[in-house]
Amino acid sequence: MARLLSDAVALTERQQLVRSNIREICADFDREYWRRRADEGAYPKEFVDALADHGWMGILLPAEYGGAGMGTRETVVMMEEIAANGGGFSAAQAVHGGVYNSVPIVEYASEEIKDDLLPDVAAGETSIQAFGLTEPNAGSDSTAIETRAQKEGDEYVINGQKIWTSRVDVSDYIVLVARTTPRADVDKRTRGISMFLVDLADAHEQGALEMEPIPKSASDFVHSFELWFDDLRVPESNLIGVEGDGFYQVLDGLNEERLVIAAECIGLGRLALERAVEYATDREVFDRPIGTNQAIQHPLAEAYARLQAAKQLTYNAADRAASDEDVDLGAYANAAKFLAADAAYEAADAAVQTHGGFGIATEYDVERYFREARLTRLVPITQQLALNYIGENVLGLSRSY
CATH class of the missing domain: 2.40.110.10 (Butyryl-CoA Dehydrogenase, subunit A, domain 2)
Incomplete structure (x- = not known):
C-alpha cells in the first residue's frame, strides 16, 4: 500500500533526499523490532546508532562542526518519517533530544565548548539527550x-x-x-x-x-x-x-521545535492510519472485508483529512520559518501542534476501533499508538496552552493565566 500522506505536500530536492535516506534506515527496523523495544522497555540504541552513523544526529549542527547544516524544513521531514515508518512517536522522541538539545550550545555556548563538544555530537560519539x-x-x-x-x-x-x-x-x-x-x-x-x-x-x-x-x-x-x-x-x-x-535562550527556537513535534504527531497518525487500512482490507466478516462498511471507512477517511490539513499547515510553517518573511511563527507553531496532536489522536482511536477486540492486543501495535497519541496532547505543551497562545497573541483576547 502506498504510504499515506507521502505526497501531501511538495518537497524540495533536499527534503526528498532526507525522506529517502531516513526511509532506507527505517527499513532495517521492522515492526517486531519496535514491539520488542516496547515490551522490554529498552531504548532503541541500534536505531539511534544507525541514524548517527549516517550523520542525522547532527542535522541541525553547522557544517563547521561536522553537522549537516540543515534546518527546520528538513527536520520536519526526518522526524515525520521516523514516526511513520514503524516506531511511532516514541521512536521520534528517542532521537528528538539528541537533535535539539545541541541547538542552545550552537547559539549561546562558548567557542571552546562548541569546538570540543559539537564534532563528537555530530559524529554520534557524544550525546546531549x-x-x-x-x-x-x-x-x-x-x-x-x-x-x-x-x-x-x-x-x-x-x-x-x-x-x-x-x-x-x-x-x-x-x-x-x-x-x-x-x-x-x-x-x-x-x-x-x-x-x-x-x-x-x-x-x-x-x-x-x-x-x-x-x-x-x-x-x-x-x-x-x-x-x-x-x-x-x-x-x-x-x-x-x-x-x-536563560529563559529567553530557552524560548529561542522553541517555535521551530514545536513544528517538528507537530511533524512527529503527523507521522504517528500516518502509521496508525496505515495499520488500520491494512487491517480493514484484510479482515473479513460476513464474507467481505470490514473496510467495505461505512462505519469503518468514514472514521478512517476523516482521520486522513485531518492529518492532511495538519501536515499542510506544519510544512507551510516550516517554509515560513526558513524564509525572511516577518511572520508570527508562534501562531503557526501552536496551531500546527494543536491540529497535529488532535489528528494523531483521532487516527489512533480510529485504528483501535477498526481492530475491534484486537485493538487492545499488543501484537497489533495500535494500542501503543493510541497511548502515544494521547501523550501528544500533553507534551511539550498541552492543547489548552496552545489555544491560550492563539487566543491572546492572535485573536487579541485578554491573558487568561
Whole structure:
C-alpha cells in the first residue's frame, strides 16, 4: 500500500533526499523490532546508532562542526518519517533530544565548548539527550523553577529537583536550567534564569545527582526521570550564554521545535492510519472485508483529512520559518501542534476501533499508538496552552493565566 500522506505536500530536492535516506534506515527496523523495544522497555540504541552513523544526529549542527547544516524544513521531514515508518512517536522522541538539545550550545555556548563538544555530537560519539527544566512546583510556568545555582569562585553550586527529564540514562550531558537569582529578587519573573551544560558522569562521580525512573504508560522505551541535585559543582565555563538570560535562550527556537513535534504527531497518525487500512482490507466478516462498511471507512477517511490539513499547515510553517518573511511563527507553531496532536489522536482511536477486540492486543501495535497519541496532547505543551497562545497573541483576547 502506498504510504499515506507521502505526497501531501511538495518537497524540495533536499527534503526528498532526507525522506529517502531516513526511509532506507527505517527499513532495517521492522515492526517486531519496535514491539520488542516496547515490551522490554529498552531504548532503541541500534536505531539511534544507525541514524548517527549516517550523520542525522547532527542535522541541525553547522557544517563547521561536522553537522549537516540543515534546518527546520528538513527536520520536519526526518522526524515525520521516523514516526511513520514503524516506531511511532516514541521512536521520534528517542532521537528528538539528541537533535535539539545541541541547538542552545550552537547559539549561546562558548567557542571552546562548541569546538570540543559539537564534532563528537555530530559524529554520534557524544550525546546531549537530556534537558532539565520541569519541576514539581513549576510545570508550564517555567519561571517558577526553584533549582538554584549559586556562584562560588569559578564554579556554580547547584541544588534542586527536576521531574519528567527524559533520556538521562542514555545521555552524556544534560542542559540544565536553574535560577541564578531568586524569583523574589528580580524585577521581571523571566529574569535570573540561566542554562548550564552538565557532564552527567562528573555529576555521578561527585555523588551530587540522584535519579529515579518515573513509571508511565506511554513511550515505553524512552525513559523519564525525577532528578535531585545536591551541591553539584559546575565550572563557570559551562554556563551557556549570559547569566540570567536563560529563559529567553530557552524560548529561542522553541517555535521551530514545536513544528517538528507537530511533524512527529503527523507521522504517528500516518502509521496508525496505515495499520488500520491494512487491517480493514484484510479482515473479513460476513464474507467481505470490514473496510467495505461505512462505519469503518468514514472514521478512517476523516482521520486522513485531518492529518492532511495538519501536515499542510506544519510544512507551510516550516517554509515560513526558513524564509525572511516577518511572520508570527508562534501562531503557526501552536496551531500546527494543536491540529497535529488532535489528528494523531483521532487516527489512533480510529485504528483501535477498526481492530475491534484486537485493538487492545499488543501484537497489533495500535494500542501503543493510541497511548502515544494521547501523550501528544500533553507534551511539550498541552492543547489548552496552545489555544491560550492563539487566543491572546492572535485573536487579541485578554491573558487568561
